[in-house]
Amino acid sequence: MCGIHAVLCANKAAADAHQISPDLKSRLCNRGPDYYGQVERRCAPCSTGHDADDDCWTLRFTSTVLALRGDHITRQPLVDGGESVLCWNGEAWRIGGQLVEGNDGEDILARLVKASACPSGLSEDSILDVFRSIEGPFAFVYYHAPSQKVFFARDRLGRRSLMVSDDEQAGTLIISSISEACDPSWKEVEPDGIYVLSLDDHHGILPEQMLRVPVRREWLVDGQADFVSRSSPFHLSAVSSIGPFNKSLPPPGSSPVLTAQSxxxxxxxxxxxxxxxxxxxxxxxxxxxxxxxxxxxxxxxxxxxxxxxxxxxxxxxxxxxxxxxxxxxxxxxxxxxxxxxxxxxxxxxxxxxxxxxxxxxxxxxxxxxxxxxxxxxxxxxxxxxxxxxxxxxxxxxxxxxxxxxxxxxxxxxxxxxxxxxxxxxxxxxxxxxxxxxxxxxxxxxxxxxxxxxxxxxxxxxxxxxxxxxxxxxxxxxxxxxxxxxxxxxxxxxxxxxxxxxxxxxxxxxxxxxxxxxxxxxxxxxxxxxxxxxxxxxxxxxxxxxxxxxxxxxxxxxxxxxxxxxxxxxxxxxxxxxxxxxxxxxxx
The missing domain is CATH 3.40.50.620 (HUPs)
Incomplete structure (x- = not known):
């Protein structure tokens, strides 16, 4: 179990206004008492071509760790040696059908690094496939620096908490295991897909910048994910991504009996x-x-x-x-x-x-x-x-x-x-x-x-x-x-x-x-x-x-x-x- 918190701000001034309070830090550490870590990244949108503060995203990632996997405490947020960052809260029991040995967060990051090395245009699908292939409870935030995209989601059964709060006027999105206050801006992330936010605009976070990608590839509509408006309901069935429901009826006149020998x-x-x-x-x-x-x-x-x-x-x-x-x-x-x-x-x-x-x-x-x-x-x-x-x-x-x-x-x-x-x-x-x-x-x-x-x-x-x-x-x-x-x-x-x-x-x-x-x-x-x-x-x-x-x-x-x-x-x-x-x- 871990606590994760990410602040995505369209400029540094907005980021400085969203520092983690002592109360929130304490609650995050209650979720993960073994380690507390922070990583900050700057991201200049491709449309600007420069990194002036007014045109540069500030991304601040925080993780706390309850160490229950592997033989050591894995420090988070996890970084890949470059600029990409993973905040992982969960238990990946299997990835791609294979049992995970050792620390699952480190295993996932290694797979993401490999996926990122795919040819341009294929890396995003490869990253999504890593997360699609995980069996177990989880919530995560992943910043993929080469594509300037942020991925976040809960597992398909929603067993781990993840919440979002946004301020379109200030150009800020907060993603966290717990809310900072009983404020109506906070909503639970629905376990209906993987959310992808593109940081290629310096004006802030707009609904048309965020995609909801289905957990199963066959759910893509005409090969495309759908845009997410935060005012629209989330509608996809989480459990349907696991498999079909058997709606068979017994043959007419039959009365099968369930016994200890069944x-x-x-x-x-x-x-x-x-x-x-x-x-x-x-x-x-x-x-x-x-x-x-x-x-x-x-x-x-x-x-x-x-x-x-x-x-x-x-x-x-x-x-x-x-x-x-x-x-x-x-x-x-x-x-x-x-x-x-x-x-x-x-x-x-x-x-x-x-x-x-x-x-x-x-x-x-x-x-x-x-x-x-x-x-x-x-x-x-x-x-x-x-x-x-x-x-x-x-x-x-x-x-x-x-x-x-x-x-x-x-x-x-x-x-x-x-x-x-x-x-x-x-x-x-x-x-x-x-x-x-x-x-x-x-x-x-x-x-x-x-x-x-x-x-x-x-x-x-x-x-x-x-x-x-x-x-x-x-x-x-x-x-x-x-x-x-x-x-x-x-x-x-x-x-x-x-x-x-x-x-x-x-x-x-x-x-x-x-x-x-x-x-x-x-x-x-x-x-x-x-x-x-x-x-x-x-x-x-x-x-x-x-x-x-x-x-x-x-x-x-x-x-x-x-x-x-x-x-x-x-x-x-x-x-x-x-x-x-x-x-x-x-x-």
Whole structure:
């Protein structure tokens, strides 16, 4: 995980007016505490032929680094020995289908240098092909000095944050992992292509200077990319760049049944294990400052005890070395409205622990106990993160600032849970019994695993059975297609900004490109079998393929866990009033 920030100004005076503030520098360093670097470039547009300040672009690039790849800290921004500059934030697991060994940023820069050496007129296509060929989460800004062009983008699923703010009058464009203020000029870069800005005009940045280049070559219209007007909506589907969605329907009169022996169950396990290997093997030992020197925990799971995260924890046990611990981070909040109701129901009797009464805490401890039974040689630690209401209030403005431009009560309630979970401070036990004495603990893990994506891929929301009830598998397929197609456009940027604030990197095994591609191509009834009753397989139809995998992994209780939204499980929703709607704008 890294923080990236780029200021592109049509003249030096404008650049000097956009210095990084101490607050912004601190927030960028929170994303990447291992290194802070800056590079400045001057660029005289070809149309001027000289480098007078009034006619010369000033480009200032800033990067902070959280070192999680390779055997050393790679200083950023990366430079190629000439004038070109790369700010890279992400994880390139594969490039051109080949696994990346060592530091991925250095590998990408080397490929860009090679692409830049192509004959004039071909270098831009070669540069675009480098970025098109990357598998993994990323955001980047790349200045290609020979062509005087700036390339920037988020990955096709939008797993890393990237934002833009422009001032056409001042001739300035800012590209950053996080916004500098809750200002309406800031917009998230949509994961719908690669953006190319030509600096061949000294009058500033105009819409007609910026191109949106599709992720797939076959999306080019008449061989051309389209111009981007910042007042027009972004419309291309991010997920469509991964592959086609299977819209096949079962033959009339047939009723295929999804069982533990169905090929899709074994295939899902294979896909998840492959995805986890990329994301949790070879994670470097975290700094031991403030942590026990005997700790060997490098990975933690955002752990509600639900189906998705528990299956990840169970499969991580199969992938990681036996001596590595796995922390299970479970967050619960003091919700004044719920606490008042509990006190009323207690009729004057003391409440033993309202944190332990949170739905996700109850589920978490139950699933933790089941993990311990089936993974007897693994050290799992249950990290109970308890957040008092006064601490929630104290961090309110900070969280609002991080998640901007997302600004609804639902955004805030979800972000609270992710923000405090990622901090990873609480009380830890290696026993599932809440009565066992626990110790204050901060997880040393810098890599967090999230189960996000499973509901969209495998039919885990209540709207999926409703769609099936309305129009059978045709209705279900349409609903799944909508969910998968908007994965990159919804909340991943918000979640990245909320969690990476604590110098942690969140990884999403269910959102591996190859796993998503497989799930899109799988038959609907091989994922969620709403045609057949729960009694036929012992688990409900929603996410049935994942539930059957949980059964195969020895976790019968986990296989039957119901879907619960994080804001209700952790009790961050409706803290003051039960009448507040999730769509209400934050005041």
């Amino acid at each position: 090929p899709s169950v074994a295939m899902l396990k294979e896909q998840l294990v492959d995805s986890l290997r990329l994301r949790i093997l070879n994670v470097p030992q975290p700094p031991l400052e403030g942590h026990s020197p005997v700790s060997n925990t490098r990975v933690a799971v955002l752990f509600s005890g639900g189906l998705d995260c528990t299956v990840l924890a169970r499969l991580a046990h199969e992938v990681l070395d036996p001596d590595q611990g796995i922390d299970l981070i479970n967050v619960a909040f003091e919700n004044p409205r719920v606490v008042a109701q509990l006190k009323k129901e207690a009729k004057g009797q003391p409440i033993s622990d309202f944190y332990e009464a949170c739905p996700d805490r109850i589920t978490g401890r139950r699933s933790f106990a089941e993990l311990q039974k089936v993974c007897v040689r693994r050290t799992f630690r249950f990290l109970a993160v308890n957040v008092p209401y006064k601490e929630t209030v104290a961090h309110r403005q900070q969280v609002i600032s991080l998640i901007y431009p997302h600004n609804t009560e639902m955004d805030l309630s979800i972000a609270y849970a992710l923000f405090f979970a990622a901090r990873g401070q609480g009380f830890v036990t290696e026993s599932s019994n809440p009565e066992v004495a626990s110790q204050p603990y901060t997880t040393p893990a810098r890599v967090l695993l999230s189960g996000l994506g499973a509901d969209e891929l495998f039919g885990g929301y209540s709207r999926h059975p409703a769609a099936f009830a309305r129009n059978g598998y045709a209705g279900l397929i349409d609903e799944l297609l909508v969910d998968v197609s908007r994965l990159g456009k919804r909340n991943l940027g918000r979640d990245d900004r909320a969690m990476s604030h604590w110098n942690k990197e969140v990884r999403f095994p269910f959102l591996d490109e190859r796993l998503v591609g497989w799930a899109m191509q799988a038959l609907a009834w091989d994922k969620c079998d709403f045609k057949n009753r729960d009694e036929m397989t012992g688990v409900e139809a929603g996410k049935r393929v994942l539930r059957l995998l949980a059964l195969e992994l020895g976790m019968a209780g986990v296989a039957k866990e119901k879907k619960r939204a994080i804001q209700f499980g952790a009790r961050t929703a409706k803290m003051e009033s039960g009448r507040v709607k999730g769509t209400t704008l934050i005041t």
